[in-house]
Amino acid sequence: MGVRATMSGLPHPLPSSPVKGEVPPGEPGKIVPEPAERKEHKNMAFLLRRLAFYLAAFLAAATVNFFLPRLMPGDPIQIMFASAGSELSLENLNALKLTFGFIDAPLHEQYFAYIKSVFTGDLGRSIKYFPLPVTELLGRALVWTLGLVGIATLISFAVGTILGVMAAWRRGTLFDSAVSLVAIFSSSVPAIVVSLILLFVFGYTLRWFPNGYAANPLLDPGFNWTYISSVLYHGTLPMLTLVIVLTGGFAVTMRNNMINLLGEDYIVMGRAKGLADNRVMLFYAARNALLPTVSSLAIAMGTVLGGSLIVEVVFNYPGLGNTLYQAILARDYPVIQGQLLIMTGAMLVSNFVVDLSYVLLDPRLKKA
Amino acid sequence: MTLFKQLLGNKKALVGLTILVAIILIAIFAPLLTEYSPTRRVGRPHQPPSWDHWLGTTRLGHDVFSRLVHGARVSLAVGFGAGLMITIVGTVLGIIAGYKGGVVDEVINFFTNMVLVVPNLPLLLVIAAFVGQAGPVVIALILGFTSWAWGVRVTRSETLSIRQRDYVKSAEMLGEPSWRIMALEIFPNLISIVGINFIGSVIFAVIAEATLGFLGLGDPNTVSWGIMLFNAQNASALSVGAWWDLLSPCFALALLGLGLALLNFAIDEVANPRLRTGGMLKSWSRMVLLGEGKL
Amino acid sequence: MSAPVLSIRNLNIDYIGAEANFRAVKDVSFDIAPGEFFGLAGESGCGKSTIAFAVSRLHRPPALIRTGSEILVDGRDVLELDKDALRRFRWREVAMVFQSAMNSLNPVLTIEAQFYDVLHTHKGMSREAARERAAELLKLVDIPPDRLAAYPHQCSGGMRQRIVIAICLALNPKLLIMDEPTTALDVVVQREILQRIDVLRKRLGFAVLFITHDLGLMVQVSDRIGIMLEGELVEVNDAQTIYRSPQHDYTKRLWASMPKLHGDQIRPEAGA
Numbered sequence: 001m002g003v004r005a006t007m008s009g010l011p012h013p014l015p016s017s018p019v020k021g022e023v024p025p026g027e028p029g030k031i032v033p034e035p036a037e038r039k040e041h042k043n044m045a046f047l048l049r050r051l052a053f054y055l056a057a058f059l060a061a062a063t064v065n066f067f068l069p070r071l072m073p074g075d076p077i078q079i080m081f082a083s084a085g086s087e088l089s090l091e092n093l094n095a096l097k098l099t100f101g102f103i104d105a106p107l108h109e110q111y112f113a114y115i116k117s118v119f120t121g122d123l124g125r126s127i128k129y130f131p132l133p134v135t136e137l138l139g140r141a142l143v144w145t146l147g148l149v150g151i152a153t154l155i156s157f158a159v160g161t162i163l164g165v166m167a168a169w170r171r172g173t174l175f176d177s178a179v180s181l182v183a184i185f186s187s188s189v190p191a192i193v194v195s196l197i198l199l200f201v202f203g204y205t206l207r208w209f210p211n212g213y214a215a216n217p218l219l220d221p222g223f224n225w226t227y228i229s230s231v232l233y234h235g236t237l238p239m240l241t242l243v244i245v246l247t248g249g250f251a252v253t254m255r256n257n258m259i260n261l262l263g264e265d266y267i268v269m270g271r272a273k274g275l276a277d278n279r280v281m282l283f284y285a286a287r288n289a290l291l292p293t294v295s296s297l298a299i300a301m302g303t304v305l306g307g308s309l310i311v312e313v314v315f316n317y318p319g320l321g322n323t324l325y326q327a328i329l330a331r332d333y334p335v336i337q338g339q340l341l342i343m344t345g346a347m348l349v350s351n352f353v354v355d356l357s358y359v360l361l362d363p364r365l366k367k368a
Numbered sequence: 369m370t371l372f373k374q375l376l377g378n379k380k381a382l383v384g385l386t387i388l389v390a391i392i393l394i395a396i397f398a399p400l401l402t403e404y405s406p407t408r409r410v411g412r413p414h415q416p417p418s419w420d421h422w423l424g425t426t427r428l429g430h431d432v433f434s435r436l437v438h439g440a441r442v443s444l445a446v447g448f449g450a451g452l453m454i455t456i457v458g459t460v461l462g463i464i465a466g467y468k469g470g471v472v473d474e475v476i477n478f479f480t481n482m483v484l485v486v487p488n489l490p491l492l493l494v495i496a497a498f499v500g501q502a503g504p505v506v507i508a509l510i511l512g513f514t515s516w517a518w519g520v521r522v523t524r525s526e527t528l529s530i531r532q533r534d535y536v537k538s539a540e541m542l543g544e545p546s547w548r549i550m551a552l553e554i555f556p557n558l559i560s561i562v563g564i565n566f567i568g569s570v571i572f573a574v575i576a577e578a579t580l581g582f583l584g585l586g587d588p589n590t591v592s593w594g595i596m597l598f599n600a601q602n603a604s605a606l607s608v609g610a611w612w613d614l615l616s617p618c619f620a621l622a623l624l625g626l627g628l629a630l631l632n633f634a635i636d637e638v639a640n641p642r643l644r645t646g647g648m649l650k651s652w653s654r655m656v657l658l659g660e661g662k663l
Numbered sequence: 664m665s666a667p668v669l670s671i672r673n674l675n676i677d678y679i680g681a682e683a684n685f686r687a688v689k690d691v692s693f694d695i696a697p698g699e700f701f702g703l704a705g706e707s708g709c710g711k712s713t714i715a716f717a718v719s720r721l722h723r724p725p726a727l728i729r730t731g732s733e734i735l736v737d738g739r740d741v742l743e744l745d746k747d748a749l750r751r752f753r754w755r756e757v758a759m760v761f762q763s764a765m766n767s768l769n770p771v772l773t774i775e776a777q778f779y780d781v782l783h784t785h786k787g788m789s790r791e792a793a794r795e796r797a798a799e800l801l802k803l804v805d806i807p808p809d810r811l812a813a814y815p816h817q818c819s820g821g822m823r824q825r826i827v828i829a830i831c832l833a834l835n836p837k838l839l840i841m842d843e844p845t846t847a848l849d850v851v852v853q854r855e856i857l858q859r860i861d862v863l864r865k866r867l868g869f870a871v872l873f874i875t876h877d878l879g880l881m882v883q884v885s886d887r888i889g890i891m892l893e894g895e896l897v898e899v900n901d902a903q904t905i906y907r908s909p910q911h912d913y914t915k916r917l918w919a920s921m922p923k924l925h926g927d928q929i930r931p932e933a934g935a
């Protein structure tokens with residue numbers, strides 16, 4: 001069992017220890033002589049099954065998108081435009097109805113029309129920036145978000161995991177208590193709070209870091225050091241927020257997984273073999289504890305993506321979150337809906353990457 | 369209740385509980401703590417903290433302290449309301465899936481996994497955006513509707529292992545109806561998980577309320593910590609130097625989060641004996657230092 | 664009798680508790696001669712594993728080996744070794760098969776890597792040399808060398824057991840500790856493994872400390888036997904005496920509670 005460390009406000013919890021039944025258990029005593037090719041087969045089947053599942057999940061998100069406007073009382077398109085407060089020609093309005101699947105046909109045909117447009121990459125057009133396609137608007141922003149989220153996740157996963165390993169190995173020492181304390185803070189203070197405090201302290205008070213934008217707006221984007229350093233400089237505080245918020249959760253997860261393993265016979269045997277301490281700690285204990293930690297990474301991705309939305313708004317960072325914020329203020333529904341699909345897509349891709357690494361990490365993996 | 373007794377002996381639990389109780393008391397007695405109305409202009413705009421206004425005023429001249437203590441009511445109500453809903457749904461579905469198995473389990477498990485891979489905040493945002501300006505009750509309902517999946521997953525996997533125990537088997541032999549087994553044999557053994565799920569859901573709901581509010585999806589007429597953040601952000605509180613406007617709800621959120629998280633970590637420690645170090649490690653180290661023995 | 668390979672003197676081990684300490688091993692002393700097959704029997708929870716762990720100093724807090732205890736291996740007190748000396752001592756002089764030998768192979772490393780671990784650390788062998796040696800060792804326990812590339816989960820329980828034994832023999836230890844190595848196996852495999860150990864012992868000359876609560880099995884394979892009761896060693900004698908004329912009340916009761924399956928078969932040869 002684990003603490004539902006809420007990863008600071010990022011609406012998605014991270015269980016601190018493996019969820020039983022998630023990690024394929026080794027089946028003691030079972031004779032499974034397994035030729036290498038058959039194993040590869042099984043892995044392929046596993047990955048294909050995951051892919052099919054992700055497709056279904058994406059379909060579910062699209063279905064939510066389809067039905068939400070239809071659950072509104074009145075004519076949804078009219079309401080959407082009224083609350084967005086923009087004027088459109090009848091022609092454009094019709095074009096928009098089409099991308100939402102509002103055609104003169106029974107509901108199921110509307111549904112298939114909508115699903116088809118979603119899967120062909122047509123998410124409609126922004127109302128605020130009509131006729132800019134939603135995919136284009138969000139695509140531009142996605143690059144920044146992915147950079148922010150990707151790097152922050154890597155850093156916090158690495159730091160958190162290492163801290164967790166060392167804390168578990170030195171269990172009960174001052175170091176262990178310190179890590180636990182830091183982890184509790186880190187996983188209980190929401191991203192929104194951390195980002196605002198960092199912005200206040202380092203942005204407004206000390207003026208060490210800029211208060212917004214992804215780079216100095218006066219610079220031309222390009223692959224040169226001036227621009228890149230400006231990007232890094234502007235990205236520091238948003239990144240730091242995410243790292244602060246995420247690291248504690250990973251540390252607790254790893255620590256608890258590892259402590260649960262320390263009594264295992266193969267770890268005692270590693271020590272009995274007279275191996276160096278570090279070898280036992282890393283290749284016997286940590287390597288095995290990493291498996292459930294990696295699977296918790298998949299769930300944490302939702303948290304990370306959600307966190308980046310908030311951080312981007314606070315730091316006025318031109319990623320998905322900020323675009324979304326502007327869309328919410330303008331009630332630009334196609335954009336709000338589009339971000340759900342793009343975020344879901346990003347989540348599914350990162351889950352698949354986690355699946356892949358799981359296959360690489362766990363020789364026992366046969367079925368999910 | 370041994371779990372409860374053990375919690376009272378846990379330092380983290382005590383600190384967490386103290387923080388939580390203090391905030392709850394403040395919320396209950398909010399009107400007695402301040403003479404100002406949280407929704408009236410009671411001073412000049414953006415006054416720094418002073419004797420008259422402990423935490424200063426907002427751009428509209430509202431008293432920040434008054435809004436903070438009144439806001440605690442809404443934030444806590446949304447938190448506990450939504451937390452309760454999330455926990456009930458998660459626990460019931462989790463026990464049913466884990467105990468019944470078969471098709472029921474597969475269906476529940478499939479939907480649970482599906483909900484788990486759809487990122488939660490973006491989903492919340494879309495729903496809230498279509499609802500319009502969501503009041504506290506609506507926000508709590510949306511949260512309850514979208515966030516139960518984690519609870520189902522942990523409850524289910526724990527139920528799977530409890531199902532194999534002797535007392536469940538013997539109850540089955542005696543022909544007890546399955547709802548009785550689930551309610552009387554399985555549920556009591558899940559208490560710590562249900563507790564962790566509940567507290568985690570409360571933290572999550574409080575923060576989600578603040579986030580939705582901050583992003584402009586809340587009802588601006590309610591007084592909650594999320595709406596305070598939203599107003600302060602709209603008033604550019606930081607760039608005009610009115611830090612108190614923004615940082616007050618920030619610290620309130622952090623403190624509540626910390627208190628609840630401490631409680632949760634404590635339950636985990638108490639319920640999972642492998643994580644508990646207790647006093648024995650201390651006396652062990654002392655004895656080693658005194659040369660009474662070694663490993 | 665020649666100088667003992669293992670000599671335990673006044674061993675006291677506590678498990679430290681928050682309020683009270685629990686003494687799991689109470690003033691235990693016994694010797695094992697080179698090449699001897701020594702059995703340690705007693706009911707579950709009497710402290711057998713606690714003694715076994717102490718010999719290689721594998722305990723973790725809250726276990727505490729009390730000052731005054733001595734564990735002499737080849738005349739050297741293991742409890743006096745510093746960290747490095749202890750590391751060199753482990754596996755080279757005392758190797759161990761754990762109670763759940765099935766789970767004592769690291770699930771994420773190949774069998775070969777788990778041999779290489781030992782051979783490289785203690786002998787500085789290269790991968791090739793280690794592979795050759797590992798294949799030789801596997802042959803001793805009748806496992807084809809192509810299993811080296813396998814992961815533990817791809818081997819059966821009995822196979823894993825034999826692999827662990829092969830790893831134990833990698834450095835020609837003086838003493839092999841086997842902590843109920845056979846409880847999880849069926850009777851046939853159990854007997855086969857014990858016979859194999861007996862053969863290897865005679866060939867390689869190591870001593871065995873064999874732990875079980877199955878007294879009947881133990882009498883068949885051991886030279887001498889120690890009987891434990893709640894942390895105390897109540898009787899030590901040669902196997903025949905323990906079987907034919909047990910001295911201590913507890914030993915008698917232990918026999919009385921045993922199903923008389925084994926009849927008069929006292930040596931493994933007889934049962935084979």
Ligand SMILES: Nc1ncnc2c1ncn2[C@@H]1O[C@H](COP(=O)(O)OP(=O)(O)OP(=O)(O)O)[C@@H](O)[C@H]1O
Pocket residue numbers: 678685687705706707708709710711712713714724725726762876
């Ligand atoms: N980590 C621990 N903390 C506290 N007490 C322990 C610990 N490990 C073992 N004990 C206690 O020490 C006693 C001896 O345990 P040990 O594992 O040595 O028994 P054993 O003779 O090997 O039993 P078995 O045949 O079941 O393996 C038991 O009563 C056990 O409850």
Ligand SMILES: [Mg+2]
Pocket residue numbers: 711712713762842
């Ligand atoms: Mg034992």
